[in-house]
Amino acid sequence: MTDRTGLGPLELAVLRSVSATAGSSGRHCRTTKTLEYLESVESIGPAYGLPVLQDLGSAWRVHLPLLDLRGNWGSVAGDPMAGPQYTEVRLSPIGELALACEQDGVGPVPIGLVNGSLYRGGQAPPLDVARALRTVGALIEDDLIPHGDLDSLIGLPSLPTGGTVQGDLEGLYAGRCSLLLQSCRITREQIPPGESLVITGTPLGVAVNKIGSNLGEKGLNPLHNLPGPLGLLDVRDETFGLTGTRIVLLAAANADLDALERWVRGVWPVTIETSCRFRGGIGEVLRRWASDCRVDRSGLDKLVALTS
């Protein structure tokens, strides 16, 4: 992981390859061309490179996509992506900034801080973009902000999939390996015959269609030994597009929605457990970024401009 962007060597190799094949014309490049370059120049085979391309360009994987993808690259629903001969890729403005930071001396850009590493199987959870950048900015101005205040400034981990987080946040921010529970964001809507539950956000790395099928399997199969939830009439996966998560849990008019929501959260993978950690504690991580950005804050300022 580099100190300048927080990206790993595999991710940087992918960015270099996209830049080399798509060029500076601003046009998309066929994905197969980028994969061939990745294999021949960086010695990273397509089987390794393609999932990284998908990760770095999908808004349902990272808050700050580094690639601009065109064609069917799969979806938050868990749909398969098209073959690389049918898709295209180019650097996003944030990807261009990351590469400029690594190669051309633009100041540090805390992309790794915001995106975390959870999306690639690591332990650092993603953070809210605006809060993270604002906190680094505040630390550049005042390095003496107490650790406790930093926890408040940075807020809760923020999932690009819209799910919510609970758990030992105090331990997490203190630098301990902590078990976090990621769960779906559940709202309530008037849908005849009455009020129903609607899932609009999910844990990171969980396919929406898996959530829908498991809720249906566990809640509507009359053969199960333990009783299902009272008042659940149907489970409808209405997820559409790349980020439009929407699973409707149609409830009877007299259903106890609080009880139904508790049951829903107990179904896997509506709620999942994840081991998370900020090595050295969130205060240490933030101060390191602030220290680097204080020397040259051009990269940070550009990132703020691109995300605001």
Added chain:
Amino acid sequence: MSGDEILSGSWASLVAGRSTALAVELVHRGAQVVVVGGTARWLADGSRRPRDLDVAVVEQEVPTLVSALAQIGVHISAATVLRCRQVGLTSAWGPIDIFVQEALPPAGVIKVGECELAVAHD
């Protein structure tokens, strides 16, 4: 730190029992398994909350377990389980790890509702 997520009731209690519920569903469908690992410890002494269900099964009972899994929407062939010996799967009740063994570990019976679960001694 504040926020709806922190102020709302803990979800931990909602996921704590799902591995036991999975064991109950499998036994209810005829699977002859012994609960081992974290769920066994949790059932015995209420210690640390289990993250998944671990079960031990002997070779001749694998087909029955595979059939029980299929009835709750988890599909895998008996041949695969027998070949791999250790298999990790996921279900609506959470993850399950299956260990095919020559002989089942020593176990006692713990009653969960109407269901009698064979639970390994530590």
